[in-house]
Amino acid sequence: MFDDDEFKELLKVWTTCVAHRPDLIVKIIKEINVLISAIGDHPCSSHFIEHMVDLCFQQKSIIEKIEQSVLLVQSPKFLNEFKLKYKTNVLKAYQNSLKELTNQINPLRILIRIDVETKYQNAFLRELIEMACEDIKIDDEEILQDLFYKPDSQTFTCFVLFHSSFRTVHIRQYIIDRLLTQSISWEDIGMRWDELLAWRNYTNQQRVVANKVWALISEVSSKQFEIDKLINTENDKMQEKLKIIEIIPSCLDIYCS
Template identity: 95%
Template sequence: LKELTNPINPLRLLMHIDVQTKYQNAFLRELIEMACEDIKIDDEEILQDLFYKPDSQSFTCFVLFHSSFRTVHIRQYIIDRLLAQSISWEDIGMRWDELLAWRNYTNQQRVVANKVWALIREVSSKQFEIDKLINTENDKMQEKLKIIEIIPSCLDIYCSNAPDKQDYKDLLQNIANSFTEKIVRTVAIPNEIDQFVPIAKRLHPYSKSTVWHLFRQQPLTCK
């Protein structure tokens, strides 16, 4: 029944008749509701079809936007689950893979996603704005990723012989690994790394300077 692109799907046939009768047949609406009662849908499918890989041809998308489903219970269930997810994202934060999914949409997927979350914003009492949330979460992630990027080069260039250099690199690797396992907000920067950040930010621009590297290779002489 979920395969609404299948021309012999009974639910699709009911939808077709519903369109022809301009959605005025109450009995048809009851039949559509009864058909949907046998359909099971979970959070994973909802998020896969409407967030991770938004698909206008998915069952969940049809249910949200086709007029034949505007009064069926399964439509409200999908909306309720998306509302619950939006509240969770606002309260707890988002994962790296969720931010990456949003950033990597195709143009077609972006259109579908914008339509979905515009609907959720309309029905949300908090006027949920996913763009604003994702930008905020992404800024937090980029700030932490920047630390992972700039400190290793500083360790290699300026602390190449330090006995604990590998210990710091291990801490940085642990931070990187945390992004695949945790909510971005909960990825912690250890104090041992945090204390290097101001210095690393000052030195990092020179790490790609050929002139600076040549200068450092020159023997120092005292007169």
């Protein structure tokens, strides 16, 4: 039986021999469950897992095509180690640009592509997507700008709402919760004139997006929120206010004459 130092040295020599062969590394990772099981609870098992995960991150092609290797691994220890390294080695470099889904090398975009290709069936991939979204900041102003004032299907917020890769991700629920809060506020205290104008002045494309957004909110709302009904009610109230404003000068003239 090898001692710890001998094991580490042999592992280093072995992996050095295959480090220049991404295709061979992929085959090894595919079978990593067998190797981890064979090592069992040996004191060197943790080092073996860490070393093999590090080997993955030395290969760009493996990280960009994890569906061919890492997503086939079942070992929780390996997957947990991979997840930690993925955050520090991959996501950290893009933490301020993960919303930019048009960027071909954006890791979140890559994860979404893989999720689509694997038909949304891999639970570990969902964990990586959730982790990628953890540090993404979205405030109320951005949500309303993208989904109400100038609704646009190409924005990150809209993409999160409707793409299947985000259906269980916390950030999607956060956006829904903020829209629900806004709808309750509108029902309680009414809508401003600029909000009514924004709705009235939509282009056809914006109208389609807005209707889709608020149909979703209506589905998840316990009060069955209806944006069209609210808009009509608020428009009527606003017209009444405008009528009052129009007659004020006449009333003043009569009062002062």
